[in-house]
Amino acid sequence: MAITQTVSSGKKRRIRGDGAWGYAFIAVALLGYALFTAYPVISAFFISFQEYKPLGSEYVGFDNYSATFRDPLFWKSIRNTIVYTILTVPVALALSFAIAILILPLKKRLQTTFKAIYYLPVVASGVAMSVVWLWIFDPLPAGIFNRLISIVGAPNQNWLGASGTAMFSLVIMAWLSSHGASIIIYLAALLGVDESYYEAADLDGATFLQKLWHIVIPFLKPTTLFLLVTGVIGSFQVFQNAYLMTGGGPDNATTMVGLLIFNNAFKYFEYGKAAAQSLVLALLIAGISMFQFKFLGKDVEY
Missing domain, CATH: 1.20.5 (Single alpha-helices involved in coiled-coils or other helix-helix interfaces)
Known part of the structure; x- marks a missing residue:
């Protein structure tokens, strides 16, 4: 004992x-x-409940929140962010999925090469990437986009300096960069699909599109939901592209919520208002994420 x-x-x-x-x-x-x-x-x-000052703050209650909801620029920034999200996230997911499908049949060494190539923009400096895209969108004839449209006889465009094209320019930038992480996650999910499903589909004479629709897409639904939720969250927090490429202009056509909060805090020194807007943004992102999980993740198993 x-x-x-x-x-x-x-x-x-x-x-x-x-x-x-x-x-x-x-x-x-x-x-x-x-x-x-x-x-x-x-x-x-x-x-967010104060008129914040470094040497003494004053309690103002819900004044910062009421000022936020009365501010037309805040609602415009919300609208710009929603438009940017709707235009970028679904297309980015579709492109990442398509590229992952194309890379999957390649040999392992080629897979590694392409994964490294597509992941390179993720690890590259955001400032360096913005400099490259500023050159691409150069309004002078030397800009790559203006060279491309000149082939069909179209005149030069001030891509980042015109209200009609500034947002679309940022969307194109998002479409053509930073897919590396999503591609790698999709590839990992594709490698996890049991080969026996493909073999059974081959015995039944299934085509490539049928296997894609009935096997691949259902198995990758948890991965797609994860990338969709994180993509929407990242898109609602976008700051760097708008700040470095357009500064929110012209005429606030590309002012996103994140950029507006930054300007209020560090340009106009309205820390209380910026804090209130950041909390409203956090609640908005949380609500959208809950909506996605509730209505898109009903039959998703992890």
Whole structure:
């Protein structure tokens, strides 16, 4: 009996010791989360009810929220962000899926080469990418897009400087870049489909499109839902493209919510209003994500 108690107490001490090491290993991640995520969110909540000043703030209640909802520019930025999301996310998913399907039959070395090529824009500097796209959209005849349309006799366009083409230019930029992560995720999901399904489909004489519709797409529905939700979240938070390419112009035609919040905080120093707008944006993203999971993820199993 004494030996059993000794062994049991030794196991408990060992388990407690392992647990302590586990908490020690995650302490850095928890500390980083507390400092750079939880604390800023909580601070933003309190700042949204204040006229924030570095040397003393004044409580103003819901004035920042009412000013936000009365601001025509805020609603225009919401509309711009929704238009940008609708035009970019579905097309980006379709392109990533199509490219993954084309890469899948290749040999492993070729697969690795193409994955590296498509993933390169993800790791490249956003500023460097914007410089390249500014050259592509150059309003002078030297710009690549103007050279292309000159082939059919169309006049030069001021792609980023005209209200009618500025948003479309940002959409084209999103269509033709940054698909690397989605392609790799789709490829991983495609490699997880059991070969026996394809073999059974071949025995039944199924065509490529039939196998794509009845096997691949249903199996990849969880992956597609994940990429759709994360894509919408990322699109609603878009800032870099609009800031570096157009600055929100012309006439606020490309002012997104993220850029508006940035300008209010760091250009006009209206920190309370910016905090209120950021929390409204967070609630909007949360609501859209819940809607996607509720209506698009009914029969999705993980």
